[in-house]
Amino acid sequence: MTEDSARSVRLREALNLIPSYVPGKPAPQREGFTTYKISSNENPYPPLPSVLSVIAEAASQVNRYPDMSVTALRTAIAEHFGVRLEEVATGTGSVGILGQIMQIACDPGDEVVFAWRSFEAYPIIVGLSGATAVQVPLTADASHDLLAMAAAITERTKVVLVCTPNNPTGPIVTAPDLDSFLAAVPSDVLVVIDEAYVEFGRDPRAADALAVWRSHPNVVVLRTFSKAYGLAGLRVGYAIAHEPIADALRKAAVPFGVSDLAQQAAIASLSAYDELAVRVEDLVIERSRVIKALREQGWDVPDSQANFIWLPLGDDALAFAEVAAEQGLVVRPFAGDGVRCTIAEVEANDRLIEVAAAYRGR
Template sequence: MSTPSPQFRGPRPRAHIRDIPAYVPGKPPTPRPGLTAYKLSSNENPYPPLPGVVEASTRAVEVMNRYPDMGSVALYEALGRHLGVPVDHLAAGTGSVALIYQLLQAFCEPGDEVVYAWRSFEAYPIAVTAAGARSVQVPLRADGHHDLEAMAAAITERTRVVMVCTPNNPTGPAVTQAELDRFLAAVPAHVVAVVDEAYLEFVRMPDAVDGLATYRAHPNVVLFRTFSKAYGLAGFRVGYAVAQPEVAGALRAVSLPFGVSSVAQAAALASLEASEALLERVDALVAERDRVGAALREAGWDVPDAQGNFVWFALGDRSAEFAAACDDAGIVVRPFAGEGCRVTVGEVEANDRLVEVARAFAPA
């Protein structure tokens, strides 16, 4: 946000608002004559909506003159059955990113600390700063994994929230259950421990985190999940938290009234009913992810273990150059200046082009 000029005599926002970093969304692809362009910059699902979703959404659109169910009753009931949790352990929001804002608003006083790995989800420092809290960013390990020991050591008496993004966006690795258990044993009981599982469905690894068992074992654990990625509802913005009722209730208390639209609720309900098709699509994307990763390693790239629907290129100062090379090939990727590029696993043709660009672009 820009700083108001000294000559400006109107109302001024709170001082920390000027410090909020801008969120940089994935760019759309550049149209290229005779070449299909692909967007691989936002970790979107390349598949169309699951069976039944368009029909359910259309029925909801037909009554758009009515407010949505503010209590998300049907959605909570369906999620409760799907997850095997009581409905008062759930809180819905406009994407899991909204729940991050709600959590920090509910639990952080100005000046409180929030510990998380970096680089991780770009919304974390934005939400922390917006809440008036202070980010404590703990560098990732060289292989793109969380350094959970260092994160535990970073907790102080001012820490109110710790966040573990697993799989980590944008680098890809996920923490194991054993690693998470050791970390949670070091987190004080009054500190909220977020396990951000936006890419949960794509994880294929030994000792993968069992989020539901973890939240049941630790009263301070909150799970964040979303319908944007595996379920392919990125345009409708539906996420949810699973937590003990005292925490879930706090998230609901600060939520935007009528935030999750009727259409989004209908689409989420229909998506939950299409679990067989969902698993088929996720398995196909995981197979593509693994194929792309193997091809990149064969070409000499040391890419981190990818457990989401994306791969990470640690390019440092060459990130913009690589992004430009991809753009020339008709695929747009997400560069992080001076650090690397994240590339979504998309359509097969798009993935093949990525591999071609990577083969021609010499690894560091």
């Protein structure tokens, strides 16, 4: 088939309206520099030795299909969080489950409401489902404007996405604000609380998503093993949902999508969470140090409860990213909005502080 004939194949018109996902760039080689990639919110620590040994053992069985029902991992998650097995669904990262949510909830012409700027995949996944994205601007402090989001709900709204802590800006949704918001949302609208970074949160005002889920039949909680657990390369996330929704999510899952390596590594990571929590706390301490240093330089850094910080650079976002790259530091710019920087190794964080100081002093 020639390239011209391939172009004549009829693809969905929706593709013309959907942006492509932009992944964080890898750290390039720079002579005289140790380069660091702080563009993808990855955990800088490798998996624990106990988890690596489980992965190595599971690797010897990759000629076999994994358990399609993901029963052992779902059981471990259910026991860890005090829910029932039937209330757990899994997918290829929390973003994979979000795609399943769109499949089970949205028809063409339906609406999905979410804050913006928020997770870059939201408009892509919503657009591919045929639904219409309704983007509600963040507040001046880079938080969700839940009053405006509630006002944006119409008869066509099927799903609302609440990202807390918000990616890429970092602030949480507080418990009182979420309670007020849910009271205003119709009971037939699915509310997805995306908590990919929940383990890094230390703000006592934060909403307890699982408690909220227990009292609201229309709430789903999304979480992942990619960030705090350091399993980004294995692609496994999960949803805690009421049984009819969880059952539908399992129906929509890609058959055998979560590999046996991912399942076994996630189970081992749950078992070793006390050990992993020490690493998470180290990153939280580093986050506080970096935010303090940047604010002392004069940067208006929002209060992040994730493993990244946000520099609201506006039109200077791309320029800052270029300057950082020249110094061996790869950040994640969002043109016209700002730059997200992952909290990583101490040396990488020191480099960020130095680059930020030099940029402000130009």
